[in-house]
Amino acid sequence: MTALLSKDPAVLVLEDGTRHAGRAYGAHGTTLGEVVFATGMTGYQETLTDPSYAGQIVLQTAPHIGNTGMNGEDPESRRIWVAGYIVRDPSRVVSNWRADESLDDALVTDGVVGISGIDTRAVTRHIRSAGSMRGGIFSGADAALPVDEQLRIVREAPQMAGQNLSAAVSVAATEVTPATGERIGNLAVLDLGVKQATIDNLAARGFDVHVLPQDVTIEGIRAIDPVAVFYSNGPGDPAASGDHVALLRAVLDERLPFFGICFGNQLLGRALGLGTYKLPFGHRGINQPVLDKQTGRVEIxxxxxxxxxxxxxxxxxxxxNGYGAVEVSHIGLNDRVVEGLRALDIPAFSVQYHPEAAAGPHDANYLFDRFRDMVIATQETTKNA
Incomplete structure (x- = not known):
């Protein structure tokens, strides 16, 4: 299988006026978003289909992308979510036996505008020093737009701070995945951009996983008689998700066991009364070291x-907000960022990273077991009360 790569021009324009000329990749046209970099050398299909990347133009730091193509088994959701895609050297040959199509064809199918043939290392180093910023990819005929016009379009794009993107990525109606392990009960999953690997891990721990729309009410959660509640990963600014925080406070008030990952960690923090802030360039990739303070173990x-x-x-x-004692359970070792929270007086904890690790290492997969054990312990306590 080969990929027919475009020779049409394209340009990446950052809001500070920085420009990088290259070749069109994927769909042609214009796309806007926050430019971020992902450090994984593998797993680009999982990255592209992770709803957390909605609204972002993703730059791959690994230079050679696309050699394994795209297949129907590994996507994390129903489509590619990135706003745009930046690679240095797209593969001209798809050489994996599982591949159904080339990466370039998949980008075209989902209308994702990309650019190739630029110095991705230079862009990454620029973002690391200047911080994440808005950008635009202009390809095909749009690459010929006047320079000033391109920059104006980029600077008029919305900032990521202040955006609530949950409605764009959430399911429209409840979806249920039955337990594949020994059944514990119904689990209410608030879909803020949940990944399929997360659903699979929860079902394997004995939960009938009810994936609920992001606008569900506490009455809607009660209606499925859940043994616990889970908040997923997702895109956007946690400070713009007041309704989700209010819903979580109602969950905590009822002492339902709670587990959150990524966006869910930030929302637990806000529900507990803590603040959130934007990182200079964020954490993205599959090689981030984190300390689990409870065990003293360092996980990748x-x-x-x-x-x-x-x-x-x-x-x-x-x-x-009156939920008793809380501690930071995990710390990022690169920059000392909070990577997990644990409530000591109510059954609730969360982590900022992805224990489902698709793609990535499985060092943190035990967190799903920790959640299952917490739910079972809460059930036992309730029985004996």
Whole structure:
């Protein structure tokens, strides 16, 4: 299988005026978004289909992309979500036996505008020093737009801060995946951009996984008689998700066991009364070291987040919203960012990274077991009360 790569021109324009000329890749036209970089050398299909990347133009730091093509087994959701795609050297040959189509064809099918043939290392180093910023890819005929016009279009694009993108990626109606392990009960999953690997991991732990629309109410959650609640990963600014925070506070008030990952971690922080803030260039990739303070173990983990929780790293502290003692459970070792929270007086915890690790290492997969054990322990306590 071969990929017919375009020779049409394309240009990447950053909001500070930086320009990189290359070749069109994927669909032709114009796309806008926050330019971020992902450090994984493998797993680009999972990256592209991760709903957390909605609204972002993703740059792959690995230089050679596309050699394994795309297949029908590995997608994390129903489509490619990235706003745009930047690679240095797209593969001209698809050489994996599982491939159904080339990456370039998949990008065209989902209307994703990309660019290839630029110095991705230079762009990455620029973002690392200047911070993530808005950008635009202009390809085909749009590459010939006047320079000033391209820059104006980029600067008029919305900032990621302040955006609520949950409605764009969430399911429209409840979807149920039956338990594949020994059944524990119904699990309410708030779909803020959930990945298929997360659903599979939860079902394997004995949960009938009810994936609920992002606008579900507490009454809608109660209606499925859940043994616990889970908040998924997803795109956007946690400060713009007040309704999801209010819903989570209702869940915590009922003492339902709770587990959140990525965006879910940020929303738990806000529900507990903590603040969140935007990172300079975020954590994205499958090689981020994290310390689990409970075990002292260092894990290599998969990340995709541009926001973080603001909390004291050492010791426990009282939740400003009255949920008792809380501690930071995990810390990022590259920059000391909060990577996990644990409530000590209610059954709730969360992590900022992706324990489902698709793609990525499986060091943190035990967190699904920790969640299952917490739910079972809560059930036992309730029985004996």
């Amino acid at each position: 983990t998969a990340h995709n987040h541009g926001f973080a929780v603001d909390a004291p790293l050492e010791g426990s502290f009282d939740s400003p």
